[in-house]
Amino acid sequence: MKLYEYEAKSILASFGVPMLRGRLAATPEEARNAAAELGSPVVIKAQVTVAGRGKAGGIRLAATPEEAYRVAANMLGGEVKGLKVAKVLVEEAAEVRREMYLSITNERASKSYIILASPIGGVDIEEIAREQPDKVLRTRVDPLAGLRDFQVRRVVRWLGFEGDRGRQVEAVLRGMYRAFLEYDADLVETNPLAELADGRIVPLDARMIIDDNALYRHPDLQKAYEEDPRDVTQFEAAAKKVGFSYVELDGDIGVIGNGAGLTMATMDLVYAYGGRPANFLDIGGGANREVVYEAVKLLLNNQRVKAIFINIFGGITRTDEVARGVEQALREVGRPKPIVVRLKGTNEEEGRRILAGLGIEMYDFAEDAAQRVVRLAGQ
Amino acid sequence: MTVLVGGDTRAIVQGITGREGTFHTGRMLEYGTRIVAGVTPGRGGAEVHGIPVYDSVEEALSSHPDANASVVFVPARFAPDAVYEAVDAGIRLVVVITEHIPVHETIRFVRYARYRGATVIGPNCPGIIAPGPRVKLGIMPGHVYAPGPVGVVSRSGTLSYEIAYHMTSRGIGQSVVIGIGGDPVPGLDLLEAVELLEGDADTRAIVIIGEIGGDAEERVAAAIAEGRVKKPVVAYIAGRTAPPGKRMGHAGAIISMGTGDAASKVKAFERVGVPVASTPSEVVKLLEVVL
Numbered sequence: 001m002k003l004y005e006y007e008a009k010s011i012l013a014s015f016g017v018p019m020l021r022g023r024l025a026a027t028p029e030e031a032r033n034a035a036a037e038l039g040s041p042v043v044i045k046a047q048v049t050v051a052g053r054g055k056a057g058g059i060r061l062a063a064t065p066e067e068a069y070r071v072a073a074n075m076l077g078g079e080v081k082g083l084k085v086a087k088v089l090v091e092e093a094a095e096v097r098r099e100m101y102l103s104i105t106n107e108r109a110s111k112s113y114i115i116l117a118s119p120i121g122g123v124d125i126e127e128i129a130r131e132q133p134d135k136v137l138r139t140r141v142d143p144l145a146g147l148r149d150f151q152v153r154r155v156v157r158w159l160g161f162e163g164d165r166g167r168q169v170e171a172v173l174r175g176m177y178r179a180f181l182e183y184d185a186d187l188v189e190t191n192p193l194a195e196l197a198d199g200r201i202v203p204l205d206a207r208m209i210i211d212d213n214a215l216y217r218h219p220d221l222q223k224a225y226e227e228d229p230r231d232v233t234q235f236e237a238a239a240k241k242v243g244f245s246y247v248e249l250d251g252d253i254g255v256i257g258n259g260a261g262l263t264m265a266t267m268d269l270v271y272a273y274g275g276r277p278a279n280f281l282d283i284g285g286g287a288n289r290e291v292v293y294e295a296v297k298l299l300l301n302n303q304r305v306k307a308i309f310i311n312i313f314g315g316i317t318r319t320d321e322v323a324r325g326v327e328q329a330l331r332e333v334g335r336p337k338p339i340v341v342r343l344k345g346t347n348e349e350e351g352r353r354i355l356a357g358l359g360i361e362m363y364d365f366a367e368d369a370a371q372r373v374v375r376l377a378g379q
Numbered sequence: 380m381t382v383l384v385g386g387d388t389r390a391i392v393q394g395i396t397g398r399e400g401t402f403h404t405g406r407m408l409e410y411g412t413r414i415v416a417g418v419t420p421g422r423g424g425a426e427v428h429g430i431p432v433y434d435s436v437e438e439a440l441s442s443h444p445d446a447n448a449s450v451v452f453v454p455a456r457f458a459p460d461a462v463y464e465a466v467d468a469g470i471r472l473v474v475v476i477t478e479h480i481p482v483h484e485t486i487r488f489v490r491y492a493r494y495r496g497a498t499v500i501g502p503n504c505p506g507i508i509a510p511g512p513r514v515k516l517g518i519m520p521g522h523v524y525a526p527g528p529v530g531v532v533s534r535s536g537t538l539s540y541e542i543a544y545h546m547t548s549r550g551i552g553q554s555v556v557i558g559i560g561g562d563p564v565p566g567l568d569l570l571e572a573v574e575l576l577e578g579d580a581d582t583r584a585i586v587i588i589g590e591i592g593g594d595a596e597e598r599v600a601a602a603i604a605e606g607r608v609k610k611p612v613v614a615y616i617a618g619r620t621a622p623p624g625k626r627m628g629h630a631g632a633i634i635s636m637g638t639g640d641a642a643s644k645v646k647a648f649e650r651v652g653v654p655v656a657s658t659p660s661e662v663v664k665l666l667e668v669v670l
Contacts, residue, residue, distance in 0.1 A: 106482050108563050108593045111489055143487045144494070184481050213455065213630065214481035245628045260561055260628025261535020261590050264617040265659055271620045272658060282628035285478060285536065286399060313537040314520060345520040345540060366541070367660055
């Protein structure tokens, strides 16, 4: 789950990270009032969970409350990089002396947390790592040892601070680290982290990504996610609730598989034979008939889907359960479009018997089934 | 011992009284796996498929001191505790089938296991199977495998069944098949698994089944370039047509921050002379060439 800037900043602030004063606004009037309260000038920032807002017109300066009203009126209800803007963050404008980069994330290869720090910031870390790799300090934190003082000193020195400002950077880093742990984050990032002309060290922007599998431990965020799934389409979020992962694509062949790898391979096969998948739909491991029923029904009712390819290789998934789910969906919706099935694995004989009873085309090899479904979709 | 498992493997099943635990314990026993005990807190004294159930791993081990591996079917919220319990009791190989465990939990128990000299396979994985000694610790359909000289390492469960099925139907058997799981941070990772196969006398060639996300395949390619892997390797990468920025089912399968796309993995392998199959069944054709 990607957090909005205002959510990330509020969490970081609760862990002692100093922040610029700011107010959230959902209407132009609120933006004007916020600007009046904070004192002009202010910065108006569109709340969307995508990087690169600035270049896309999602961050604007406003010199007066009236200008804040106009800028917010322009942003609210509009789009930034394809995402709807429902809220803006109004923040005091600050004079910046220097911009830096600081983040904490999980590193796959080392199986540890990693702190990335750079004395230059304000651009993507990928760009910094590419253009000036010697500027990026990597500090790996053993999760069982935790963040140690020597590591904090190392990061602070790298960013070029000591004394009072060094202690401020330390507070930022420790706050970010605590938020990272407490919120089961995949990423906590402040970019830019700024040294202001008045000597304060504050994040101008903050990003947090929370591990979806840990959302149950954060009921407030789970609720926020259910009400507003951000960059995930409402439909993809609904599909997830039923128990499968679904990604919309732009083709016309409905693809259902079990297991992410097999479903991706099924998509790849459809492409290889000249077809275009309408979706990625992974019913997951151990899916029961109810999940399969919902999945098949979804694609049967989707007008864009001309033919459906179900590719199942059962391990923890019982293929007879899959067949019963297909049966249930067909009984309810009828069969408005062709379905091609490849079924292998656990309880395969029973699964095939059920599908044969429904007169569904079955293949032993996914390649043959893929070729067939591409042909059927083309008719 | 082939790799990690062998004739002397004696397993316990944690979460044996749950729906999946019970079902797959039956399938593992049918395959020939020696399962000596099950563990479910609060269900001590019960039996599942004739296997005695204990309240704790410690109690299971005191009655079955030969147990040296565990298969975990415990739900995500309690699975980390089950792993610590197994490792703490001295189990050397813990196979975690459970999906949806938070990454921070995984990072910690994987580290803990490592410091205690234990290996974790998974989470979110199908497990490990050795068709020769008929040991299956996991949920893969046993009938698609046959003994043979090829070691398989996979980030995807179902895709490894698919490819093993193609291999077996063309008469190419497997020494061991390891499903490392689809999470961003696996216990045993792709490179570690490949290195185990490199050192295994029963393995003549290696199949790597990768997918989008992360840089595990690139790291294997680098190890090959350094001469650390000398056996013939054949690869398949799922997700060539996956869009960036979208999580494709597996938590680990996402092209993000400009890394993890299939093209870079294919290129990394091809650069070090590893042929990459364009469809799952093509893996077998490539294997026939290298064997």
